[in-house]
Amino acid sequence: MSDVTMTPTSPSNGASNRTSPLQWVRVNLFSSVSNTIQTIVFTAITLGLLRALLGQAFSEEADWTSVSTNLRLLMIYNYPADQIIRIWVSAAVVLLAAGLSLGAWKVEPGYTVGRLGRHLVGLGLFSLVTRLLLPVHAPDTVRTWLIIIGVVSLVAGVVVQRGDPDGDRVMGFGTVLSGVALTFLAVLWLVPFGQYGLVDGVLVAESGTTVASSTKVPWTVLLIIVVASHRVGIILGRALGRSLRAALAAFWVVGPAFVIFVILRDPAFDWAHVWSTDIPIAAMFGLGGAAVLYFVAAPGKTEVARAVGAMLFAFALFNWVAAFFGWYPMLQKVRISFLIFAIVVLLVPAFAGDRSTRRRVAGGWVAAMVVFHWLLTAINTESTLVITAPPFLGGFVLTVGIAYYVMLASFPLGVLLSLARTSKLPIFRVMSTGYIEVIRGVPLITVLFFFSIMLPLFLPKGMGISDLAAVFAGYTVFSAAYMAENVRGGLQSVRRGQYEAADALGLTTVQRTSLIVLPQALRVSIPNLVGQAIAVFKETSLIAIVGGFDLLRIANSTIPNQPDFLGQKRPGLLFISLVYFVFAYSMSKSSQRLEARLKDAQAR
Amino acid sequence: MSIADQALTEDLASRDDMIVCTGVSKWFDDFQALKGVDVTVKDREVMVVLGPSGSGKSTLIRCINRLEVHQEGSIFVDGIELTNDTRNIERIRSEVGMVFQQFNLFPHLSVIDNVTLAPVWVRKKSKVEAEQKAIELLERVGIPEQAQKYPGQLSGGQQQRVAIARSLAMEPKIMLFDEPTSALDPEMIAEVLDVMKDLARGGMTMMVVTHEMGFAREVADRLVFMESGEVVEVGTPEHFFTNPREDRTKLFLSQIL
Numbered sequence: 001m002s003d004v005t006m007t008p009t010s011p012s013n014g015a016s017n018r019t020s021p022l023q024w025v026r027v028n029l030f031s032s033v034s035n036t037i038q039t040i041v042f043t044a045i046t047l048g049l050l051r052a053l054l055g056q057a058f059s060e061e062a063d064w065t066s067v068s069t070n071l072r073l074l075m076i077y078n079y080p081a082d083q084i085i086r087i088w089v090s091a092a093v094v095l096l097a098a099g100l101s102l103g104a105w106k107v108e109p110g111y112t113v114g115r116l117g118r119h120l121v122g123l124g125l126f127s128l129v130t131r132l133l134l135p136v137h138a139p140d141t142v143r144t145w146l147i148i149i150g151v152v153s154l155v156a157g158v159v160v161q162r163g164d165p166d167g168d169r170v171m172g173f174g175t176v177l178s179g180v181a182l183t184f185l186a187v188l189w190l191v192p193f194g195q196y197g198l199v200d201g202v203l204v205a206e207s208g209t210t211v212a213s214s215t216k217v218p219w220t221v222l223l224i225i226v227v228a229s230h231r232v233g234i235i236l237g238r239a240l241g242r243s244l245r246a247a248l249a250a251f252w253v254v255g256p257a258f259v260i261f262v263i264l265r266d267p268a269f270d271w272a273h274v275w276s277t278d279i280p281i282a283a284m285f286g287l288g289g290a291a292v293l294y295f296v297a298a299p300g301k302t303e304v305a306r307a308v309g310a311m312l313f314a315f316a317l318f319n320w321v322a323a324f325f326g327w328y329p330m331l332q333k334v335r336i337s338f339l340i341f342a343i344v345v346l347l348v349p350a351f352a353g354d355r356s357t358r359r360r361v362a363g364g365w366v367a368a369m370v371v372f373h374w375l376l377t378a379i380n381t382e383s384t385l386v387i388t389a390p391p392f393l394g395g396f397v398l399t400v401g402i403a404y405y406v407m408l409a410s411f412p413l414g415v416l417l418s419l420a421r422t423s424k425l426p427i428f429r430v431m432s433t434g435y436i437e438v439i440r441g442v443p444l445i446t447v448l449f450f451f452s453i454m455l456p457l458f459l460p461k462g463m464g465i466s467d468l469a470a471v472f473a474g475y476t477v478f479s480a481a482y483m484a485e486n487v488r489g490g491l492q493s494v495r496r497g498q499y500e501a502a503d504a505l506g507l508t509t510v511q512r513t514s515l516i517v518l519p520q521a522l523r524v525s526i527p528n529l530v531g532q533a534i535a536v537f538k539e540t541s542l543i544a545i546v547g548g549f550d551l552l553r554i555a556n557s558t559i560p561n562q563p564d565f566l567g568q569k570r571p572g573l574l575f576i577s578l579v580y581f582v583f584a585y586s587m588s589k590s591s592q593r594l595e596a597r598l599k600d601a602q603a604r
Numbered sequence: 605m606s607i608a609d610q611a612l613t614e615d616l617a618s619r620d621d622m623i624v625c626t627g628v629s630k631w632f633d634d635f636q637a638l639k640g641v642d643v644t645v646k647d648r649e650v651m652v653v654l655g656p657s658g659s660g661k662s663t664l665i666r667c668i669n670r671l672e673v674h675q676e677g678s679i680f681v682d683g684i685e686l687t688n689d690t691r692n693i694e695r696i697r698s699e700v701g702m703v704f705q706q707f708n709l710f711p712h713l714s715v716i717d718n719v720t721l722a723p724v725w726v727r728k729k730s731k732v733e734a735e736q737k738a739i740e741l742l743e744r745v746g747i748p749e750q751a752q753k754y755p756g757q758l759s760g761g762q763q764q765r766v767a768i769a770r771s772l773a774m775e776p777k778i779m780l781f782d783e784p785t786s787a788l789d790p791e792m793i794a795e796v797l798d799v800m801k802d803l804a805r806g807g808m809t810m811m812v813v814t815h816e817m818g819f820a821r822e823v824a825d826r827l828v829f830m831e832s833g834e835v836v837e838v839g840t841p842e843h844f845f846t847n848p849r850e851d852r853t854k855l856f857l858s859q860i861l
Contacts, residue, residue: 299728353728500671501708501767505722505774506698515721519712 051133057574058138066565067575073558074576077394077549079264080385086266087397088218090259092225097255099226101248102173103233109593111176113160114167120157124150174230181223188216253408254371260401265392267381274377277331282373285337289369290362293348297358302349309346316342333376337369350510379469393468394549396579402472402548403537409476410536411529414483415522419513421484422491432484439481445542447478452546471543479536486528490521523598530591534584551576609840612825619646622778622809623668627677630663630833637663639833640677645778650810652820655830656856661813664830665780668811669700682777698726701771705783707763709755709770715742716751719770727774734773741769745799761792765799772803779803781812817861821845829853 029039056062067074076087127150131143163169236244261267296305316338322328323335348361385392393401420432439447451474452467494517502512522529544553555572559565623645630638637660645651653661666672668679670686670693679686681696710718719738723729729737742748745765747758755763764784771779781800785793797819804810804823814820820827821841829837829844829852837844837853848854 351725353724354730356730357728495708497704497706497708498710501702501704501710503671504669504697504700504702504704505770506694506726507722508694511725515725516710520710523712 047129047133050130051135054130054133054138055135056570058135058142059570060137061568062570063565063568064571066559066562066568067571069564070554070559070562070572073395074551074554074572075396077398077554079392079394079397083266083385086263088222090263091218091222093255093259093263095222095226096229097248097251099177099229100233100236100244101252102177103230103235104237104244104248106234106237107173107593109171109173109176111171112167113164113169113171116171117157117159117161117164120153120160122157124152124154124157126150127153174227174234177230178227181227185220185223188219250367254375256401256404256408257375260393261375261378264397265378265383266385267378268384269377269381278373278377281331281334281337282369285341285373286366286369289341289344290366292345293365294358294362296345297348297352297361299352299354301352305345305349305352309342309348312338312342312345333373336376337372340372347510350508350514395554396551398543398548399537399540399550402468402475402543402550403540405472406475406479406536406540407533409472410479410483413476413480415487415518417480417484418487418491421488436481436484439478440485444475444478444539445545448474448542448546450474451477467547471546471548475536475540475543479532482532482535483529486525486532487521489528490523490525491517493524494520526591526595526598530587534587537584537587538580551579609843612840616646616649616825619648621645621680622647622649622682623811624680625664625668625677626679628664628667628674628679629676630660630667630672630674637833638667638674641830641833641835643828643835643838645809645811648807648809649825650804650808650812650823651826651828652824653811653813653828653830654815654820654856658832659830660833661828661830662782663833665702665782665811665813668780669697669702671702698722698774699777701774701776701779703764703767703771703779703781703784705786707755707760707767707787709763709767711755714752714754715747715758715766718755718766719773722770723773738769738773741772742766744772744802745769746795759792760788761795764788764792764796768796768799768803778809778811781810781814783813783815785814785816815860817845829856831856 030036076084079087127146131146131150134143134146233244292308295301296308316335319330319335319338323330323332344365351357351361383392417432417436420428421436423429423432448471452470455470455473498516498520499512502516507515540550541552543550544556549558555576556569559572560567560569621644623643625641625643628638628641629636639660641660641664643651643664653664655661663672667674668681668686674686682699684692684696686692686696709715710721713721716735716738719741720731720734723734723737724731727734739748739751742751745768747762747765750758750762750766755766758766768784784800785796788796793816797816800810800812800819801823812819812824824841826838826840827844828835829848829850831852837848837850839848844853845857848857
């Protein structure tokens with residue numbers, strides 16, 4: 001045995017680099033006595049764990065129909081059944097943008113045919129091992145299917161691997177996407193899971209229809225949309241390049257809000273009020289602001305911009321003080337707009353330029369104001385939906401919605417905090433350090449309670465905050481502190497010479513930070529930022545404690561309280577674990593790819 | 605003083621002052637890095653600063669574009685005094701180019717973006733105009749074919765030439781070089797020095813900290829020898845290399861030559 005370790009096993013020349021599976025096993029698993037013992041012990045432990053898990057999943061008491069029946073509940077909670085088309089439209093919009101983005105940015109998975117073969121062989125072996133370890137109570141259909149899947153994937157895997165002996169036939173993303181979509185559709189069309197569904201919170205039998213049959217067609221449409229839009233994205237990306245990517249980036253900032261607040265929430269706009277108040281305010285800020293910005297963004301107007309910005313800033317701050325003491329009434333969104341406008345005017349000299357730059361600045365401002373005011377109006381308008389339980393978002397949609405927007409909002413906040421913490425000005429440094437340390441010293445659940453219960457007491461008179469907004473605000477405040485620390489790590493990795501080179505070229509502090517320091521710092525921070533994003537995604541489960549109906553709450557208390565599934569917790573919890581895992585794992589994988597891609601681009 | 609020296613001195617005296625340092629002192633905590641330095645650089649003059657390490661020569665030229673802050677004395681650059689006024693600092697920095705020992709290119713930007721960054725954002729030039737100028741400059745430093753690459757893909761000598769092009773893109777009146785060849789492999793030193801010689805012949809006002817004696821002898825109008833934060837001796841190359849006045853200068857030159 002020990003002789004084997006001495007023989008050179010991987011000759012350096014490429015052709016004979018491939019070892020047969022048997023050789024691989026001998027070299028990696030049984031190369032020496034200790035290696036053999038380790039292999040046997042850890043295999044036994046792994047199999048034992050798998051067996052225990054299967055025992056839980058297929059125990060006598062576990063009723064998986066509790067999950068398959070409640071799929072709709074888990075996905076969208078109490079969303080009105082007659083409005084469900086809104087959910088599908090939302091999904092279609094998001095998937096359309098996702099497909100276009102994947103195409104426009106030419107995301108390539110670098111997945112080879114050889115690797116697909118290996119993965120299929122792995123899946124086949126895993127299915128067969130699982131089949132052997134199944135407890136006695138497992139249904140026969142599961143046994144049969146595991147054998148079918150196992151044998152088919154094994155054979156397919158071996159055949160596929162033959163087709164790519166050198167492991168260098170890369171599959172395009174379109175191919176991979178189509179493959180995944182087809183597999184998903186095949187399962188959906190062939191497996192008739194779910195015997196009935198929930199309608200408006202009441203469990204009803206819908207004879208003849210299954211959960212699968214009612215979602216087959218929409219899912220098929222959605223998957224076709226993804227695959228097709230990926231193709232379109234590639235073609236459009238070639239033709240439009242940067243402008244398409246800019247449009248898509250803008251979509252990912254405001255699109256999901258559009259989906260949540262307009263498609264899903266269906267606000268009942270009071271058009272008289274919209275025309276008399278909302279549109280004039282938006283127009284005033286948008287057009288008036290654009291004119292001012294176009295003027296101060298000219299080269300040489302730095303002094304004017306600073307003076308105007310400072311005055312506006314003082315006025316905006318005064319407005320907030322006035323709001324707090326209730327001195328004079330003013331719409332909240334006017335106050336916010338003033339503050340944003342003041343900050344933009346202060347920042348704009350750093351990015352001043354020729355006429356096309358100024359036009360872009362002015363145009364960007366108008367667009368931002370339109371979106372901003374429209375969004376605020378939509379949020380502040382009552383929903384037309386008749387929902388039995390208060391939250392209009394629930395289940396998986398809530399989890400994803402909250403997680404996405406917390407990440408999106410806490411990221412810029414975190415960047416600002418980290419910059420303040422590394423600033424030369426002591427007032428910024430002390431405030432930001434205080435914020436970060438206080439928040440990091442408090443459990444998330446405390447912050448959420450604070451925001452949902454105590455925040456309304458601190459707000460100015462006449463200003464309310466919905467449960468969902470309170471959770472969002474609290475979670476964002478919490479996550480920003482962690483984001484800030486992650487970005488700070490990146491900031492420290494930027495060498496002093498970079499600051500000096502930027503200074504020596506005459507860049508202002510704002511330019512140096514945004515053009516030189518942050519791009520480098522953020523690149524370094526990607527692994528930590530994605531780690532934080534994954535944490536945000538998983539910890540949305542704490543929303544349950546302050547009243548939200550997210551995946552965890554549904555699996556842990558809603559389903560076990562249904563008369564048909566009293567006490568059925570295990571299948572639901574296993575199922576949502578799987579959902580969380582799939583998403584967290586894909587995020588982690590894509591961050592690794594992003595890192596590799598950025599590294600490639602810089603130092604090839 | 606030889607006749608040639610005298611002629612040069614008279615010529616220099618008739619030109620405008622570009623950099624005037626008067627009694628410049630600088631402390632790092634307790635350590636005094638500069639002790640009342642007086643140096644004047646004239647228009648279109650190439651001044652080489654010599655001295656052993658730790659003599660304050662890098663600190664001096666870093667004070668000139670305010671990467672370090674001097675505590676006593678005054679520095680005038682092109683008639684503007686360096687004070688805490690940010691506007692003056694930004695103005696001076698955009699007129700003074702600086703080349704660093706470690707290149708300090710921006711690794712996340714391609715070569716062409718490195719060169720166009722400051723003209724676009726500081727000089728407010730249009731992107732197209734800046735790129736044309738950048739290509740011209742890259743041709744001048746001999747690496748137009750590397751425009752789309754990233755700094756990490758270039759050799760040290762190429763990186764330093766990009767750094768020079770990046771500074772020149774701002775059309776500076778003065779160029780400061782802080783040991784531009786010290787971090788380079790020997791075979792790459794010549795290519796960078798060639799670019800610098802070319803610049804000097806073009807009439808650029810330059811202040812160069814270097815250990816390259818050949819360059820100093822060939823290109824410099826005047827040399828400054830510094831030791832422990834003081835200016836020991838100022839003179840023409842001929843004066844320095846044939847008959848230096850001070851013993852400390854003689855000792856340094858005997859060690860280095």
